Amino acid sequence: MGARGGPSTLRDHTTPPPGTPRRATPRPGTADAFGNPTGIGRRQAGLLGERLAGLPVDAVWHSPLPRTRMEP
Known part of the structure; x- marks a missing residue:
């Protein structure tokens, strides 16, 4: 469990009914100063990309920090 009692990883979830929207809120990866x-x-x-690759995506939001805009 996470610090606030919620799931600590994407693995700790239950399968919602079909058609239910899902939201993933990944934490930033390791970055320098x-x-x-x-x-x-x-x-x-x-690894996160591989984990989410098979899921349908309607929208993506990210911060303006450089680590959120890196391309492969």
Whole structure:
């Protein structure tokens, strides 16, 4: 469980009924002092992409920080 009693990872969820919207709120990956992803942070982002690749996406929101705009 997470700090507020909720799920701590994407694995800790129940399957909602068909047609129910889902929302994923991933935490930022490891970054350096300037906010740029480290090698570990890039790997974390890649693993998240693999995890979410098969899910339908209607919209994506992100912050203006450099680590949220990196392309593969």
